[in-house]
Amino acid sequence: MSEAAIPQPHPSPGQKLHPFEVILRLCAKTAPQPWYPRVYAQSIGISPDALYEYLEDLWLDGLVRKAGGSPETGPGVTLTPAGRDVLDDPAAMRRLREGRAVIAGDRGGIVREVVRRSEKPVVSRILLGVNLAWFLYSLYLAWVESGAMGFLSSGFLGDVDHLDDILARSGALSGQFWAQGQWWRLATSCFVHIGLLHLGFNMNFLFQAGKVVEQMWGRLRFLVIYAFAGLGGGCLAVAMQPQALLAGASGALCGVIAAEAVWVLCNGRYLPRSLAARWRGNLTTNAILIVGISLIPGVSGWCHLGGALTGAAVALVMQVQRFGPSPWRWAVLLALVPLPWLGYGLIEHERATNPHWAPIHRLPNDDPR
Known part of the structure; x- marks a missing residue:
C-alpha cells in the first residue's frame, strides 16, 4: 500500500x-x-x-x-x-x-527496523564482488592452461584433465593440502567455484538471502557469521571427506540461512504475525531445498551441515551480544575464540581415526588429491 x-x-x-x-x-x-x-x-x-x-x-x-x-x-x-x-x-x-x-x-523497535528500513547491503555486495573476481582468476588459469570450456561447464564439456589442477591453484581444499600444512585453504576454498552453474547458484543465493540477513544482523555481525560459517563448513567437510577437492561458498551460505532462522526464532514475536509466519515458511522451503541439494552426488553435504551448525552457533552469540544483559554483551564474544580450535581438533581427530584419511597419508607430499 x-x-x-x-x-x-x-x-x-x-x-x-x-x-x-x-x-x-x-x-x-x-x-x-x-x-x-x-x-x-x-x-x-x-x-x-x-x-x-x-x-x-x-x-x-x-x-x-x-x-x-x-x-x-x-x-x-x-x-x-x-x-x-x-x-x-x-x-x-x-x-x-x-x-x-x-x-x-x-528491542522490539530495533527488530522492526529490519522490515521498516532498507539499508544498502554493503558487505553482501563486497562478498559478491570478491567471489566474481576469484572466479575470473580461475577462468584465466583455465584459459591459459587448457581452454576455458571444461572449467566453465564444471567438467562436462571440453578438456577436463586439468580441472582439479586449476581448482587447486585457485585455492580449493583437500585432505592432502591440510596434511601439507596449508590450513589457509579453509578460507580460500570458500571463494573458489567449479563452473558457471556452481557460481550462478551460489551468487544468486548470496544476493537474495545476503541482503536480508545483513539487514537483520547488521554489517559487522553478518560478516562474522559468514566467515565463521565458511570455516566451519570447510572443517567438517575436509574432516569427513579428505579425498574430495572442496570448493564453493555453500558452507558460508548455509550458515547465513541458519543465522536467519535463529533471528526469526529469537525475535519473531516482535514482528507482525503474518510477516513472521511468511519468514518461517520461506526458511522451511530453503531448508528442504538445501537438504535435497546436499544429497546430490558430488555435493558436499558435510560442508552444508558444518556451515549451518557454525552459523547458528555464532548467530546465538551475536543475539546475546546485541540484546543480552549489558555485562554480557561483549564478554559473550569470547565464546567465538574456541571455535577455530574446535575445528582444528575435529580435523586432527578424524585424521588420526577415520579410515578415509589412510590413502591421504600414503600420497606423496606434492599430490593435491
Missing part, C-alpha cells in the same frame, strides 16, 4: 504525513472515543486490510491499543499514553517516520 492511500488529516501545505502519523492523528482527533478503522476505510473507499498492517506495527510499538466496537463498526483503536507522547515529541515522530525504534534501545 502506498502512503497516499490513507487521506491525511489537515496536513500543512506541501506536507506529506507518514501513514503511522496519519493513524495516530486520527485516533487523537476522535479521543476520548475510539477510532474505527473499518468505518474509516469504508468512508474513503479502501479495504480495511490496507490499514491493518500499520495498525499492527503501532500496536507492537505500544502506541495504540484495541477498544470495543460493534458488528457494524468493528473493533476500535485508541491512543496509549506513549502514543500521545510521540505525537507531542517531534524527535520521536521523526524516528517513527524513518522506521527507527521510537524508544532508543527498545
Whole structure:
C-alpha cells in the first residue's frame, strides 16, 4: 500500500504525513472515543486490510491499543499514553517516520527496523564482488592452461584433465593440502567455484538471502557469521571427506540461512504475525531445498551441515551480544575464540581415526588429491 492511500488529516501545505502519523492523528482527533478503522476505510473507499498492517506495527510499538466496537463498526483503536507522547515529541515522530525504534534501545523497535528500513547491503555486495573476481582468476588459469570450456561447464564439456589442477591453484581444499600444512585453504576454498552453474547458484543465493540477513544482523555481525560459517563448513567437510577437492561458498551460505532462522526464532514475536509466519515458511522451503541439494552426488553435504551448525552457533552469540544483559554483551564474544580450535581438533581427530584419511597419508607430499 502506498502512503497516499490513507487521506491525511489537515496536513500543512506541501506536507506529506507518514501513514503511522496519519493513524495516530486520527485516533487523537476522535479521543476520548475510539477510532474505527473499518468505518474509516469504508468512508474513503479502501479495504480495511490496507490499514491493518500499520495498525499492527503501532500496536507492537505500544502506541495504540484495541477498544470495543460493534458488528457494524468493528473493533476500535485508541491512543496509549506513549502514543500521545510521540505525537507531542517531534524527535520521536521523526524516528517513527524513518522506521527507527521510537524508544532508543527498545528491542522490539530495533527488530522492526529490519522490515521498516532498507539499508544498502554493503558487505553482501563486497562478498559478491570478491567471489566474481576469484572466479575470473580461475577462468584465466583455465584459459591459459587448457581452454576455458571444461572449467566453465564444471567438467562436462571440453578438456577436463586439468580441472582439479586449476581448482587447486585457485585455492580449493583437500585432505592432502591440510596434511601439507596449508590450513589457509579453509578460507580460500570458500571463494573458489567449479563452473558457471556452481557460481550462478551460489551468487544468486548470496544476493537474495545476503541482503536480508545483513539487514537483520547488521554489517559487522553478518560478516562474522559468514566467515565463521565458511570455516566451519570447510572443517567438517575436509574432516569427513579428505579425498574430495572442496570448493564453493555453500558452507558460508548455509550458515547465513541458519543465522536467519535463529533471528526469526529469537525475535519473531516482535514482528507482525503474518510477516513472521511468511519468514518461517520461506526458511522451511530453503531448508528442504538445501537438504535435497546436499544429497546430490558430488555435493558436499558435510560442508552444508558444518556451515549451518557454525552459523547458528555464532548467530546465538551475536543475539546475546546485541540484546543480552549489558555485562554480557561483549564478554559473550569470547565464546567465538574456541571455535577455530574446535575445528582444528575435529580435523586432527578424524585424521588420526577415520579410515578415509589412510590413502591421504600414503600420497606423496606434492599430490593435491
